Amino acid sequence: MHSMSQVQSVNSWLSEAGLQHHAMNFAGIEPEVFRSLLMQDYAKYGVTSLEDKQKLFRLVKSLQMPGPEVQQLPKKPAAAEDSRPAQGLLDLEEEDDLLGGFQAAEGTGLCTTSPETAPKPPTRAPERERHQAVPFPAAVSRQANANPTSASRAPDAKIQVCVRKRPLNKRERDRRDDDIMEVHENQRSLTVHEPKQKVDLTKYTERHELHFDHVFDVSTTNGEIYDTTIAPMLPVIYAGGRASCFAFGQTGSGKTYTMNPLPPRCAGDLFRYVESRAGMEITVSVYEIYGSKIFDLLNARKAIVIREDGKKNVNVVGLQEKKVKGLEEVEGYLAHAASVRSTGCTGANSESSRSHCITNFTLRMAPVAPRGGFRSNNNPPPEFGKVVGKISFIDLAGSERGADTYDNNKQTRMEGAQINKSLLALKECIRALDQNSKHIPFRGSKLTEVLRESFTGHSVSVMIANISPSTSCCENSLNTLRYADRVKEMKRDRSSGAMPVRESRSVAPRYYSNGAEARQPKQVLSSSGQPNPNGNGSRQESESKPPRTRRVSSSKPEWKHPEIQKDSNKENCFDSDNAGKKSAMVAEKVDYEEEVVIAAHKLLIEETMEFVRKEMALLADVDQPGSSIEKYVSDLGQLLSKRAAGISSFQNKLASFESNLRKPY
Numbered sequence: 001m002h003s004m005s006q007v008q009s010v011n012s013w014l015s016e017a018g019l020q021h022h023a024m025n026f027a028g029i030e031p032e033v034f035r036s037l038l039m040q041d042y043a044k045y046g047v048t049s050l051e052d053k054q055k056l057f058r059l060v061k062s063l064q065m066p067g068p069e070v071q072q073l074p075k076k077p078a079a080a081e082d083s084r085p086a087q088g089l090l091d092l093e094e095e096d097d098l099l100g101g102f103q104a105a106e107g108t109g110l111c112t113t114s115p116e117t118a119p120k121p122p123t124r125a126p127e128r129e130r131h132q133a134v135p136f137p138a139a140v141s142r143q144a145n146a147n148p149t150s151a152s153r154a155p156d157a158k159i160q161v162c163v164r165k166r167p168l169n170k171r172e173r174d175r176r177d178d179d180i181m182e183v184h185e186n187q188r189s190l191t192v193h194e195p196k197q198k199v200d201l202t203k204y205t206e207r208h209e210l211h212f213d214h215v216f217d218v219s220t221t222n223g224e225i226y227d228t229t230i231a232p233m234l235p236v237i238y239a240g241g242r243a244s245c246f247a248f249g250q251t252g253s254g255k256t257y258t259m260n261p262l263p264p265r266c267a268g269d270l271f272r273y274v275e276s277r278a279g280m281e282i283t284v285s286v287y288e289i290y291g292s293k294i295f296d297l298l299n300a301r302k303a304i305v306i307r308e309d310g311k312k313n314v315n316v317v318g319l320q321e322k323k324v325k326g327l328e329e330v331e332g333y334l335a336h337a338a339s340v341r342s343t344g345c346t347g348a349n350s351e352s353s354r355s356h357c358i359t360n361f362t363l364r365m366a367p368v369a370p371r372g373g374f375r376s377n378n379n380p381p382p383e384f385g386k387v388v389g390k391i392s393f394i395d396l397a398g399s400e401r402g403a404d405t406y407d408n409n410k411q412t413r414m415e416g417a418q419i420n421k422s423l424l425a426l427k428e429c430i431r432a433l434d435q436n437s438k439h440i441p442f443r444g445s446k447l448t449e450v451l452r453e454s455f456t457g458h459s460v461s462v463m464i465a466n467i468s469p470s471t472s473c474c475e476n477s478l479n480t481l482r483y484a485d486r487v488k489e490m491k492r493d494r495s496s497g498a499m500p501v502r503e504s505r506s507v508a509p510r511y512y513s514n515g516a517e518a519r520q521p522k523q524v525l526s527s528s529g530q531p532n533p534n535g536n537g538s539r540q541e542s543e544s545k546p547p548r549t550r551r552v553s554s555s556k557p558e559w560k561h562p563e564i565q566k567d568s569n570k571e572n573c574f575d576s577d578n579a580g581k582k583s584a585m586v587a588e589k590v591d592y593e594e595e596v597v598i599a600a601h602k603l604l605i606e607e608t609m610e611f612v613r614k615e616m617a618l619l620a621d622v623d624q625p626g627s628s629i630e631k632y633v634s635d636l637g638q639l640l641s642k643r644a645a646g647i648s649s650f651q652n653k654l655a656s657f658e659s660n661l662r663k664p665y
């Protein structure tokens with residue numbers, strides 16, 4: 001039964017918006033449900049004409065505005081009316097038809113209505129205590145004048161890429177490591193002073209200048225990080241969208257330090273939002289992706305699976321969502337998840353930095369009772385109501401793990417390959433998202449599959465790349481920065497067909513795929529995982545055996561631990577009882593290695609292209625008057641050796657895979 005005042009409030013909103021003729025259609029609707037109406041719901045309530053849809057859209061949006069500071073955004077000047085509205089966080093492109101004269105506040109990405117025509121929301125969210133919701137474009141425009149170069153970056157991006165530098169730690173200070181990261185916060189750039197050595201052992205420094213949406217120096221507080229990265233995304237969640245925050249970087253770079261305070265602060269803001277909106281609730285879920293497995297961290301690390309339904313929605317089946325009523329409860333769940341994450345990975349399995357951890361807050365409407373109410377037997381209340389919006393915090397695996405692809409330890413290599421694969425897939429998805437691409441390649445990895453909904457519809461993301469300032473971490477930090485830079489690569493460069501004008505052009509190539517830059521070619525492993533005394537891989541060994549036909553496993557291989565794989569190699573020990581089981585394991589291993597080889601090949605191609613770009617840059621430089629031919633020779637020599645090392649590493653991998661292919665099952 002709805003109270004008289006509830007009915008009156010919906011009616012009065014409708015009449016203020018000039019929609020009183022629809023009052024009957026909305027009879028009985030809860031004000032909170034009304035406030036959360038999505039465009040696709042309009043027809044259900046009989047609102048079908050374009051004019052009425054526009055009015056309703058304005059009305060609902062004005063009711064969703066979280067606070068006075070947002071509602072009082074200045075009206076876009078008439079002179080600017082012809083220009084394309086800022087898309088901002090809430091990508092309203094699909095709604096252009098509806099918007100008509102409805103203007104986006106300039107530079108904010110938030111919609112506002114003319115004060116004369118906008119219906120006044122009868123209830124208003126309480127003043128936000130700490131943070132004002134400033135969408136990304138507004139944050140960007142604050143500093144746009146300070147940096148003309150980066151002002152040319154797309155100001156309406158759906159992905160923001162930020163970098164945070166941590167201070168030198170005690171160990172680094174004791175070692176007298178230099179701080180090689182120079183942050184220019186106002187310019188939103190940083191300079192990396194990379195120590196290098198010529199072939200004649202002369203030392204020199206190579207400078208790399210990189211620009212991002214924000215660069216946070218060591219003095220930046222976690223609160224400031226929250227205000228700049230998460231707070232601007234909240235209106236998107238309130239308006240029915242999805243937001244994601246990724247923390248990225250090598251182990252020890254400050255991912256946890258940066259990421260941990262964000263979810264509780266966000267939960268605090270979400271609670272403040274729902275407080276004034278009866279009928280809304282918040283749920284939390286936390287899970288971990290390790291290899292190709294997913295574990296529910298709020299349900300005793302129960303393994304969960306993902307399934308695609310008929311509508312191509314990806315469902316994380318069996319993941320527990322916990323309803324939360326207050327911050328303390330949230331903090332309890334997050335602390336529990338953190339403890340299970342680190343202690344739950346036993347034995348040789350994992351450290352936290354080898355898995356991706358995802359924390360979700362979902363804003364839902366409480367289940368609405370049907371006419372006659374819920375009955376316990378044949379009509380039990382549903383556990384959860386309709387999703388309004390969602391935010392995910394993704395603490396990514398340490399990026400340096402990708403460099404371990406060629407480590408002697410098989411498990412580490414496999415972890416590295418999996419992490420590489422998922423980070424590459426993530427990068428591609430984020431770039432596709434930023435370009436409003438119709439095709440988002442989310443099938444590239446488990447990580448992107450589970451985050452599919454974060455890449456579709458009204459979705460926005462922020463990536464925080466964390467870096468250490470120390471000399472000893474230079475290579476990993478450059479890899480992190482390079483990854484972040486690629487995520488942010490500008491589409492206008494690609495669409496022009498020209499070679500991208502990269503702000504980080506002078507950055508050394510990333511070798512996290514195979515570690516070729518940092519390492520000498522590794523001692524080659526025999527098929528049993530032991531170093532091969534011949535040093536030339538398992539090719540010889542395999543060539544002496546007759547080639548076998550490969551059995552292709554029909555199902556996707558599960559990630560197997562090395563102990564199992566080691567056993568599976570002892571094909572001579574098979575007895576008749578377990579031969580089938582072991583042969584299945586070998587088949588799985590081969591399938592897994594196939595994925596690794598293909599991923600490594602793709603990376604090799606990517607790196608080769610990067611080498612070619614660098615070589616072209618060297619050629620361009622050496623043609624300049626006054627250029628140093630010595631530098632050209634030294635730089636080219638280094639590039640070619642790295643390239644050769646990368647190819648040689650890949651050849652070893654291919655040979656090892658080929659020998660496994662020839663093994664009997």
Ligand SMILES: Nc1ncnc2c1ncn2[C@@H]1O[C@H](COP(=O)(O)OP(=O)(O)OP(=O)(O)O)[C@@H](O)[C@H]1O
Nearest residue numbers: 165166167250251252253254255256257258353398
């Ligand atoms: N911005 C910062 N200011 C001060 N200390 C920091 C900062 N960032 C990180 N630290 C400190 O550096 C150390 C490593 O940080 P943290 O544990 O967050 O790294 P991580 O990237 O999460 O590592 P791992 O991947 O191994 O979990 C911690 O002692 C942390 O307190």
